[in-house]
Amino acid sequence: MLRAIWLALAVAGCAVAPPDDPRVNAEAVEPLVCTSRAQCDIYWQRAQVWVANNSEYRIRVATDVLIETFGPFGSKVDLAYRITRLPDNSGGARIYIVAACDNFIRCYPPRTDAIIAFKRFVRQ
Numbered sequence: 001m002l003r004a005i006w007l008a009l010a011v012a013g014c015a016v017a018p019p020d021d022p023r024v025n026a027e028a029v030e031p032l033v034c035t036s037r038a039q040c041d042i043y044w045q046r047a048q049v050w051v052a053n054n055s056e057y058r059i060r061v062a063t064d065v066l067i068e069t070f071g072p073f074g075s076k077v078d079l080a081y082r083i084t085r086l087p088d089n090s091g092g093a094r095i096y097i098v099a100a101c102d103n104f105i106r107c108y109p110p111r112t113d114a115i116i117a118f119k120r121f122v123r124q
Contacts, residue, residue, distance in 0.1 A: 021112070022099070028115040031086075032095040032122055040085070040093045046122045047083050047095065054114070055081055072102035079107055079114055095122070 022028035034040035048067050051059060056078035057069035064085065071080030082098045099114050101107035109117075 022115050025112050025116070027119065028112045032097075032119055033092065034095070035090075035092040037091040040087075040091070040095075043093075043095060043122050044085060046124070047097075047118070050118050050121045051081050051083065054117070055079065057081075072100055075103050077101050077103045077106055077108040079109065079111065081118075083118075 032043060034043045044064070044067075048059070048062055051067055051069060055069045056076075057071035057080050059067060060070045061068040065087075066085070067081070067083040069080045069082075072078065079099045079101050084096050085093050086096070087093045097115050097118055099107070099111045101111075
């Protein structure tokens, strides 16, 4: 009986999203939205500045639609970033960020915290 309870708890624990999962936070999930070419250009410049100042990895690619760092490498907890800009037909765009590390236990900073900090900086 006790064995069955432990098994049920273990299975239930696996079904819960990890605390560092950005999908459990609405602010982390929603893309940044800019509504004009001028606003989008400013957002994109701020995005690159944030990545340059907050990533342990250097920027590998920076174009008008992609900012990507090197990494993640070697079981490190440091986050690597990929930011994409998806233009719409009216001069605006949606900006998406993905943060990942190569450590299955934890990332530093936590992915959700980093994504929210990025979005708040870009919108400032």
